[in-house]
Amino acid sequence: MAGLVAAALLVVAGPGAGGAQAASLCAGHQVRTLSFATGRTVVYKRGSYVCAVTLAKRTGVRQAMTVSVQARGNRAVADTGRFTHHAGPVTVHAGHRCVRVKGRVGAKSVSSGWILC
Numbered sequence: 320m321a322g323l324v325a326a327a328l329l330v331v332a333g334p335g336a337g338g339a340q341a342a343s344l345c346a347g348h349q350v351r352t353l354s355f356a357t358g359r360t361v362v363y364k365r366g367s368y369v370c371a372v373t374l375a376k377r378t379g380v381r382q383a384m385t386v387s388v389q390a391r392g393n394r395a396v397a398d399t400g401r402f403t404h405h406a407g408p409v410t411v412h413a414g415h416r417c418v419r420v421k422g423r424v425g426a427k428s429v430s431s432g433w434i435l436c
Contacts, residue, residue, distance in 0.1 A: 344408045345370035353422060355429040360386055360422030362431070367414050369435065372407035373422035379403055385423040391416045391433060 347365025360373045373386040384406035387397035390413040398406045411418070417433040 344372045344405070345410070351420070351431065351434065353420065353429040353431055355422070355424075355427050357427040358384075358422065358424035360420060360429055360431075362388075362420050362434075364435065367412055368410055369413045369418050369420075370408050370410040371420045371422070372405050372409075373424060374405045375402075375424045382425050383423070384425075385421065385428075387421045389419045390414070391418070395419070395421075 345361070345363040347363040347368065347370060349361060350364045351362040353360040353362070357377070358373055358375045360371055363370045369388055369390070371386050371388050373384055375382065375384060381401045381403050384402045385397060385399040386407040386409050387395040388409050388411045389395035390411050393411070396409050396411050398409050400406065413435070417436040419433055420431040422429050
């Protein structure tokens with residue numbers, strides 16, 4: 320029964336539901352989308368907190384993925400592994416400091432530089 324429910328949800332949600340999926344993983348409002356060849360990293364902010372998730376363009380296949388968020392003056396916090404859909408979410412307390420966000424799917428990656436200053 321659970322398999323049927325999951326299949327029905329996949330059909331209803333469809334392949335274009337990636338934005339909604341990212342929004343459900345991070346709290347706050349979307350402030351950046353960093354697109355690259357094999358996916359995208361979406362950045363959210365809520366108060367003093369910044370959250371990011373990396374989403375693969377090609378889902379369902381286990382592949383190397385990373386998402387990291389670093390508040391200036393602190394170490395980066397990352398989620399790295401072999402995932403089928405996304406890496407993250409990763410949330411850090413940034414206060415009023417700039418943050419650097421990085422994402423990777425397979426051999427391709429993106430880096431924001433210092434943002435949200």
